[in-house]
Amino acid sequence: MSDLPQLLRSLRVWDPAVTELPPFDPADAPGDPxxxxxxxxxxxxxxxxxxxHTVSLATAxxxxxxxxxxxxLHGADADGWAFATHADSRKGRQLAARPQAALVFYWPVLGRQVRLRGPVAVAPAEEALADLHARSTGALAAALTGRQSAExxxxxxxxxxxAAAWERAEREPDAPVASWTLYRLRPAEVEFFxxxxxxxxxxxAYRRTADGGWERRLLWP
Ligand SMILES: Cc1cc2nc3c(=O)[nH]c(=O)nc-3n(C[C@H](O)[C@H](O)[C@H](O)COP(=O)(O)O)c2cc1C
Structure with missing residues:
Protein backbone atom coordinates (compact mmCIF):
# COMPACT_ATOMS: atom_id res chain seq x y z
CA MET A 1 0.00 0.00 0.00
CA SER A 2 1.38 3.45 -0.86
CA ASP A 3 2.18 5.91 1.88
CA LEU A 4 -0.16 8.79 1.10
CA PRO A 5 1.58 11.47 3.24
CA GLN A 6 4.93 10.56 1.71
CA LEU A 7 3.50 10.52 -1.78
CA LEU A 8 1.90 13.92 -1.22
CA ARG A 9 5.15 15.40 0.07
CA SER A 10 6.99 14.08 -2.98
CA LEU A 11 4.77 16.02 -5.37
CA ARG A 12 5.30 19.58 -6.56
CA VAL A 13 3.12 22.00 -8.45
CA TRP A 14 4.52 23.85 -11.45
CA ASP A 15 7.32 21.44 -12.21
CA PRO A 16 9.55 23.41 -14.62
CA ALA A 17 9.60 20.34 -16.88
CA VAL A 18 5.94 20.90 -17.73
CA THR A 19 5.03 24.36 -16.47
CA GLU A 20 6.10 27.73 -17.71
CA LEU A 21 4.94 30.62 -15.55
CA PRO A 22 4.51 33.58 -17.88
CA PRO A 23 4.83 37.10 -16.48
CA PHE A 24 1.46 38.81 -16.02
CA ASP A 25 1.28 42.57 -15.68
CA PRO A 26 -2.24 43.48 -14.54
CA ALA A 27 -1.68 47.04 -15.77
CA ASP A 28 -1.85 45.60 -19.31
CA ALA A 29 -5.07 43.65 -18.65
CA PRO A 30 -8.15 44.60 -20.68
CA GLY A 31 -11.11 46.32 -19.01
CA ASP A 32 -13.45 43.39 -19.70
CA PRO A 33 -12.70 40.01 -18.09
CA HIS A 53 -12.47 23.43 -21.53
CA THR A 54 -13.30 21.31 -18.48
CA VAL A 55 -14.34 23.36 -15.49
CA SER A 56 -15.43 22.75 -11.91
CA LEU A 57 -18.97 23.96 -11.33
CA ALA A 58 -20.00 24.68 -7.74
CA THR A 59 -23.62 24.95 -6.73
CA ALA A 60 -25.47 24.81 -3.42
CA LEU A 73 -17.54 24.80 -21.09
CA HIS A 74 -19.89 25.33 -24.05
CA GLY A 75 -19.12 28.99 -24.65
CA ALA A 76 -18.35 32.35 -23.13
CA ASP A 77 -19.69 35.65 -24.38
CA ALA A 78 -21.37 38.82 -23.11
CA ASP A 79 -24.36 36.71 -21.95
CA GLY A 80 -22.17 34.55 -19.73
CA TRP A 81 -20.21 31.32 -19.44
CA ALA A 82 -22.33 28.43 -20.78
CA PHE A 83 -22.56 24.82 -19.69
CA ALA A 84 -25.19 22.16 -20.27
CA THR A 85 -26.78 19.42 -18.23
CA HIS A 86 -30.07 17.82 -17.32
CA ALA A 87 -32.51 20.06 -15.44
CA ASP A 88 -33.54 17.03 -13.36
CA SER A 89 -29.97 16.10 -12.36
CA ARG A 90 -28.75 16.94 -8.87
CA LYS A 91 -27.05 20.12 -10.06
CA GLY A 92 -30.10 21.03 -12.16
CA ARG A 93 -32.33 20.77 -9.12
CA GLN A 94 -29.85 22.76 -7.07
CA LEU A 95 -29.77 25.48 -9.72
CA ALA A 96 -33.58 25.59 -9.78
CA ALA A 97 -33.58 26.10 -6.00
CA ARG A 98 -30.64 28.53 -5.96
CA PRO A 99 -29.83 29.96 -9.39
CA GLN A 100 -26.30 31.00 -8.49
CA ALA A 101 -23.02 29.19 -9.05
CA ALA A 102 -19.26 29.42 -9.26
CA LEU A 103 -16.83 28.09 -11.85
CA VAL A 104 -13.11 27.47 -11.54
CA PHE A 105 -10.69 26.69 -14.36
CA TYR A 106 -7.18 25.45 -13.58
CA TRP A 107 -4.56 25.42 -16.32
CA PRO A 108 -1.40 24.01 -14.72
CA VAL A 109 0.87 24.30 -17.78
CA LEU A 110 0.76 28.07 -17.29
CA GLY A 111 0.12 28.12 -13.53
CA ARG A 112 -3.20 29.87 -14.08
CA GLN A 113 -6.57 29.75 -12.40
CA VAL A 114 -9.76 31.62 -13.30
CA ARG A 115 -12.69 31.87 -10.85
CA LEU A 116 -16.17 33.18 -11.59
CA ARG A 117 -19.27 33.68 -9.43
CA GLY A 118 -22.72 34.91 -10.25
CA PRO A 119 -26.33 34.28 -11.12
CA VAL A 120 -27.20 31.47 -13.52
CA ALA A 121 -29.91 31.78 -16.17
CA VAL A 122 -31.54 29.10 -18.31
CA ALA A 123 -31.09 29.63 -22.05
CA PRO A 124 -34.10 29.20 -24.39
CA ALA A 125 -34.84 25.50 -25.08
CA GLU A 126 -34.11 25.89 -28.83
CA GLU A 127 -30.60 27.07 -28.00
CA ALA A 128 -29.99 24.07 -25.74
CA LEU A 129 -31.13 21.68 -28.47
CA ALA A 130 -29.12 23.42 -31.21
CA ASP A 131 -26.05 23.26 -28.97
CA LEU A 132 -26.62 19.57 -28.25
CA HIS A 133 -27.20 18.69 -31.91
CA ALA A 134 -23.97 20.43 -32.91
CA ARG A 135 -22.07 18.05 -30.63
CA SER A 136 -21.01 14.44 -31.08
CA THR A 137 -23.26 11.40 -31.41
CA GLY A 138 -21.90 10.28 -28.04
CA ALA A 139 -22.98 13.55 -26.42
CA LEU A 140 -26.50 13.10 -27.82
CA ALA A 141 -26.56 9.45 -26.73
CA ALA A 142 -25.47 10.42 -23.23
CA ALA A 143 -28.16 13.10 -23.06
CA LEU A 144 -30.80 10.66 -24.39
CA THR A 145 -29.80 8.10 -21.77
CA GLY A 146 -31.02 10.60 -19.19
CA ARG A 147 -31.87 9.93 -15.52
CA GLN A 148 -28.62 11.64 -14.53
CA SER A 149 -27.95 11.46 -10.77
CA ALA A 150 -30.86 9.06 -10.16
CA GLU A 151 -29.97 5.87 -8.31
CA ALA A 163 -27.46 1.00 -26.12
CA ALA A 164 -30.99 2.17 -26.95
CA ALA A 165 -29.88 5.81 -26.67
CA TRP A 166 -26.88 5.26 -29.00
CA GLU A 167 -29.11 3.50 -31.50
CA ARG A 168 -31.57 6.42 -31.45
CA ALA A 169 -28.83 9.07 -31.57
CA GLU A 170 -27.41 7.43 -34.72
CA ARG A 171 -30.82 7.06 -36.35
CA GLU A 172 -32.21 10.44 -35.28
CA PRO A 173 -29.37 12.98 -34.92
CA ASP A 174 -31.83 15.76 -34.08
CA ALA A 175 -33.73 13.82 -31.43
CA PRO A 176 -35.08 16.13 -28.72
CA VAL A 177 -34.06 15.75 -25.08
CA ALA A 178 -36.57 17.62 -22.92
CA SER A 179 -34.44 17.79 -19.79
CA TRP A 180 -31.23 18.91 -21.56
CA THR A 181 -30.66 22.51 -20.50
CA LEU A 182 -28.14 25.15 -21.41
CA TYR A 183 -27.24 27.42 -18.50
CA ARG A 184 -25.34 30.68 -18.51
CA LEU A 185 -23.45 31.98 -15.53
CA ARG A 186 -23.29 35.77 -15.80
CA PRO A 187 -20.41 36.62 -13.49
CA ALA A 188 -20.61 39.31 -10.87
CA GLU A 189 -16.94 38.58 -10.11
CA VAL A 190 -14.09 37.11 -12.16
CA GLU A 191 -10.65 36.53 -10.70
CA PHE A 192 -7.49 35.74 -12.65
CA PHE A 193 -4.59 34.09 -10.81
CA ALA A 205 -10.22 40.54 -9.50
CA TYR A 206 -12.91 42.12 -11.66
CA ARG A 207 -16.24 43.11 -10.12
CA ARG A 208 -19.27 44.12 -12.16
CA THR A 209 -20.46 47.63 -11.38
CA ALA A 210 -24.05 48.87 -11.19
CA ASP A 211 -23.78 50.43 -14.65
CA GLY A 212 -22.69 47.13 -16.20
CA GLY A 213 -19.00 48.02 -16.41
CA TRP A 214 -16.15 46.45 -14.47
CA GLU A 215 -13.90 47.63 -11.67
CA ARG A 216 -10.56 45.94 -11.00
CA ARG A 217 -8.44 45.42 -7.96
CA LEU A 218 -5.43 43.36 -6.95
CA LEU A 219 -5.59 40.81 -4.14
CA TRP A 220 -2.89 39.51 -1.85
CA PRO A 221 -1.95 35.99 -2.85
C1 LIG B 1 -14.29 15.72 -17.95
C2 LIG B 1 -15.73 15.68 -17.52
C3 LIG B 1 -16.67 16.44 -18.22
C4 LIG B 1 -18.02 16.40 -17.85
N1 LIG B 1 -18.92 17.19 -18.52
C5 LIG B 1 -20.21 17.20 -18.13
C6 LIG B 1 -21.13 18.09 -18.74
O1 LIG B 1 -20.80 18.92 -19.60
N2 LIG B 1 -22.42 18.03 -18.34
C7 LIG B 1 -22.85 17.17 -17.37
O2 LIG B 1 -24.04 17.15 -17.07
N3 LIG B 1 -21.99 16.35 -16.74
C8 LIG B 1 -20.67 16.34 -17.09
N4 LIG B 1 -19.78 15.52 -16.45
C9 LIG B 1 -20.27 14.67 -15.35
C10 LIG B 1 -20.39 15.51 -14.06
O3 LIG B 1 -19.11 15.72 -13.51
C11 LIG B 1 -21.30 14.85 -13.01
O4 LIG B 1 -20.83 13.55 -12.70
C12 LIG B 1 -22.75 14.72 -13.51
O5 LIG B 1 -23.14 15.85 -14.27
C13 LIG B 1 -23.70 14.57 -12.33
O6 LIG B 1 -23.57 15.67 -11.47
P1 LIG B 1 -24.71 16.05 -10.41
O7 LIG B 1 -25.09 14.76 -9.73
O8 LIG B 1 -24.10 17.02 -9.48
O9 LIG B 1 -25.86 16.64 -11.18
C14 LIG B 1 -18.43 15.58 -16.78
C15 LIG B 1 -17.48 14.84 -16.07
C16 LIG B 1 -16.15 14.91 -16.43
C17 LIG B 1 -15.15 14.12 -15.61
Missing part, protein backbone atom coordinates in the same frame (compact mmCIF):
# COMPACT_ATOMS: atom_id res chain seq x y z
CA UNK A 34 -14.24 38.17 -21.04
CA UNK A 35 -11.43 39.48 -23.22
CA UNK A 36 -8.77 38.33 -20.75
CA UNK A 37 -10.49 34.95 -20.33
CA UNK A 38 -10.58 34.47 -24.11
CA UNK A 39 -6.89 35.36 -24.34
CA UNK A 40 -5.89 33.05 -21.48
CA UNK A 41 -8.02 30.23 -22.86
CA UNK A 42 -6.31 30.47 -26.26
CA UNK A 43 -2.92 30.57 -24.53
CA UNK A 44 -3.80 27.47 -22.49
CA UNK A 45 -4.69 25.61 -25.69
CA UNK A 46 -1.50 26.82 -27.41
CA UNK A 47 0.60 25.75 -24.41
CA UNK A 48 -0.75 22.21 -24.70
CA UNK A 49 -3.07 22.27 -21.71
CA UNK A 50 -5.07 19.05 -21.65
CA UNK A 51 -8.83 19.56 -21.64
CA UNK A 52 -8.72 23.28 -20.83
CA UNK A 61 -28.57 22.87 -2.47
CA UNK A 62 -31.68 24.34 -0.89
CA UNK A 63 -30.07 24.07 2.57
CA UNK A 64 -26.97 25.91 1.40
CA UNK A 65 -24.77 22.81 1.37
CA UNK A 66 -22.14 23.24 -1.37
CA UNK A 67 -21.64 20.75 -4.17
CA UNK A 68 -19.15 20.62 -7.04
CA UNK A 69 -18.44 18.60 -10.17
CA UNK A 70 -16.68 18.94 -13.52
CA UNK A 71 -18.58 19.99 -16.65
CA UNK A 72 -17.60 21.15 -20.12
CA UNK A 152 -28.89 3.10 -10.69
CA UNK A 153 -30.14 -0.39 -9.89
CA UNK A 154 -27.51 -2.25 -11.90
CA UNK A 155 -24.82 -1.75 -14.59
CA UNK A 156 -26.97 -3.90 -16.90
CA UNK A 157 -29.81 -1.40 -16.66
CA UNK A 158 -27.42 1.39 -17.75
CA UNK A 159 -26.01 -0.76 -20.57
CA UNK A 160 -29.52 -1.39 -21.94
CA UNK A 161 -30.60 2.27 -21.71
CA UNK A 162 -27.32 3.48 -23.21
CA UNK A 194 -1.14 33.88 -12.33
CA UNK A 195 1.33 31.75 -10.40
CA UNK A 196 4.82 33.15 -9.81
CA UNK A 197 7.92 31.15 -8.91
CA UNK A 198 8.69 33.15 -5.71
CA UNK A 199 5.02 32.84 -4.67
CA UNK A 200 4.30 36.46 -5.54
CA UNK A 201 1.26 35.26 -7.40
CA UNK A 202 -0.75 37.89 -9.23
CA UNK A 203 -4.48 37.97 -8.42
CA UNK A 204 -6.55 40.34 -10.50
Missing amino acids: LELFTRWFAEAVAAGEREP DADGLPDVRVVM LDSPEELARAS QGEARRRHVRL
